[in-house]
Amino acid sequence: MYKKIRIFFLLFMAIPGLILTASCTKKPVLSEQADMPQYQDDAYDSDTSKSTDIEESGLYDAERLAQKTAIQEAKENFLNENIYFGFDKASLSMTAQEKLMIKASWMQNNPAASIIIEGHCDERGTTEYNIALGDRRAEKVKSFMMELGVDDSRIQTVSYGEERPADSGHNEDAWQLNRRARFTPYIDGF
């Protein structure tokens, strides 16, 4: 009976713990949860006899690492994947919209994250107009994410016009990379 309660208790603690690892690593709950697997492993140890030569190792750490890597990857993808635009355009292509859907769901899975969307332009065209165009690009991306349910207060925008190119080249390849919306963390609740 006592054991049953204990298992139930363990499950009760572990499940939300697992869910939480997937969302946020900075919550205080997580530190309690971090102790759990050892306890679990100990419980296993006590049940197995030392006489056999069966090798055994815990799977939890590997699992946790994989999970952590997946979280990290999702975050990096979110930050590193830019949205690109056509020349003198602020409209979103199908590819851009698909990318933004993934980004919006990431935002919903990471409710503590706040972001800045930077609007950038290529070097062609003129300084002041490009500031306005970069603003339009950033705002366009923001409003698309808001339509997908991300709260207004979690997204800020800033236009850099043509001032911060990703590629300093003077050709179409570089320009294509420079006409972009870039994502940076505002509050690092990531």
Add this chain to the structure above:
Amino acid sequence: MIIQKNIKKICLTLLFSLFFAAVPPALLAKYDYIDITNPFIRKIPMGIPLLKTFSKNYQEPMMAKKTADLISETLEFTGYFKILDRSAFLESPQKSGITATNIKFKNWTSIGTELLITGGLLIKGDKIEMELRLYDTFKQQLLTGKRYKGKTKDYRRIVRRFCSRVIFKLTNNKGFFNSKIAFVSTGTGNKEIYICDFDGYNPKKITNSKNITLSPAWSSDGKWLAYTSYMRKHPDLYIKNLISRHGTIVAKKGINSSPAWVPGKFELSATFSFTGDQEIHLLTGKGKFIKKLTENRGIDSSPSWSPDGKMFAFVSKRSGTPQIYIKNLITGNVIRLTFNGKYNTQPSWAPCGNKIAYSAMTRQGIDIYVVGVDGNNLTRLTTNKGNNESPSWSPDGSLITFCSTRKGSVSRIYIMTAYGTDQRQLLSLPGQQTSPAWSPEIMNN
């Protein structure tokens, strides 16, 4: 050698007699030395001999040359004059004298000089006295003459004041020798704003944003500068008094960019997007919003005011591509000014002559054009030489400053006449220079 000189003389005399025959007598009577409708086609030959020295002060010969050279450079900058080589001079006012009674005008007309500037100087301690005279050599007449007293180190200011006098006498316009040019330079690794004299002399860094700083704009009294800076990681509008160094920051959500002051008022317009759309708003010099000046979905940006402050040109994407429009604030009407090409931005309304300069992007790059406010007389001023951007007029409307990447893809500040002639680099500084903005004439300089 002598024959060559003679031929030159004959040619020049012939040229002059032709020129004077072609000018109607009425014009001559009004002393219309410089035809302001197109003054750069024919440059007026001007002689500027070394100044006469009056004492044995060791500094005088050096200053006599320095002053004559500076007068030459300053006047040549206007594009109106051809400054004649001193080695061709037949007489030396340094020896013979600097007033009409001592000048043999024939010695000047025979080598083609139409205007002659003579001068003398006397240095005592750290003080200098200077006499400068402008003569019409054909009429053998003094056009203007001044005596100046001041500190020797201020000789540049004295020269500029006299040159302003010369230009006023010849064009009936105050000129631009007391003006300055603000621009953006990347010399420190960041875009900061600098200010230099009209001729590129004495550039000084005036912002310390350690970030991106853009689009300087002068108030019409020359005391205030507005610009956009990312000092607080966001494109905010800074309105700065250049004397007290104090001012206001306008930091609305979105962009706070492309300022332009209303002529004769402590008011400016700029582009803001806090309403959800990029629109031009009018605000006081203290940063208080007065009203929205444009109302149209899509980008409206880059205002530039007519000299009377009743209209402004701006960039709008309302037709699908960036084009230049003019809004009349009295009637509320908006008309489209540019129809050629798919990218026309950076309007700059001339201080006189109802013209607007702007930059247009074509397949060859960006070039500067001028068009009448009525849409007529479209003229291209730069051709096939890198990107040419950000035109800004001298306060008298005779010159245009702009930036160009024509040399080695590095952006530098250039000057040209309002007709596109005499294109030259203004100054050499580390980094790249962009966004020149020519100030009005600043008094008490």
